[in-house]
Amino acid sequence: MMYVMSEEPRWLTPDQLRDWASLITLLMTVPAALDAQLKRDASLNMFEYHVLVGLEAAPNHVLPMTDLAIYANGSPSRLSHAVARLERAGWVERHACAEAGRRTAAVLTPAGLKKLQESAPDHVREARRLVVDALRPDQLKALGAAARAIVAATDPTLSEYVLRRLKDPEPA
């Protein structure tokens, strides 16, 4: 059952089903592998890592919490918990930010920057092993294009904001 072709609720063709199942398998295995690598080599999970990357990419290594949450694709709550952990480790600090709105901003500390620089090479190596070197150049291109189309369909709000950095080659 499931995904078997029929007529009323539009089912998938066998080919569509196969490619969909392949994507599902990707979604279940790759994040787990990346998390495992980061946990093992850097004692960070993906989300925490991307929080550090987001701060590194920001002017002066400072970003309001809300903006950082959008960048890292997390809820305000999730970010708050994560930043609390990163703060405990000394890699991030929170400051009441003086400008517009008296908002809270997260700041990357020198120790946090060092941590990120130490963690990056291993992570990039894993990215190569699992994805970049596992595909032909044209396959990687096609994957990237498909991913951008899917993200745009999944979260139109996000894609406008986040995909901007997928246009310019910038840290991610």
Next chain:
Amino acid sequence: MMYVMSEEPRWLTPDQLRDWASLITLLMTVPAALDAQLKRDASLNMFEYHVLVGLEAAPNHVLPMTDLAIYANGSPSRLSHAVARLERAGWVERHACAEAGRRTAAVLTPAGLKKLQESAPDHVREARRLVVDALRPDQLKALGAAARAIVAATDPTLSEYVLRRLKDPEPA
């Protein structure tokens, strides 16, 4: 920093970086969206849903726990916890299976089958909206091929077993 091209630890080119970042964004948004849909419409998470699908696809709707864990890409522990929840809901039962090894087998109940049949259309609709209909046919094909190559690089063990069902068009 991060992913910026350099020489010693092999970094990524700007194009590779962009496509890699697009994949990362996909990995962070799509599972969340699928989970949200299942949670909202069926009070199930992706893993539980795939456990039900795995049982539905099995002969007589019965599968030893270990095999089911491999099918659903989860650890024995994770499956055990998940099946406990599904059992509480009346959708799955566990039986000591008489054959080889006195192992435990999970069985899909009639109520579980009904649950799955009710949940599937909404889930397929979401799969279409986010992925299948968001891509041109050639894009979906390319995505599927890339996903299979990545899974093979990520977990060679898994791919042998699981990718078999990605060859024959079969329930997934």
Next chain:
DNA sequence: AAAGATTGACAGATCAATCTTG
């Protein structure tokens, strides 16, 4: 003792309040 499976303790994520400030 090895394989199959479960358990309980802990870490992380979500959700629904809650608090604060403009």
Next chain:
DNA sequence: CAAGATTGATCTGTCAATCTTT
């Protein structure tokens, strides 16, 4: 009161034992 942010309760997943059967 609306936006930004945090908190605590609850649920899920992971990890390290543990138990059972062959």
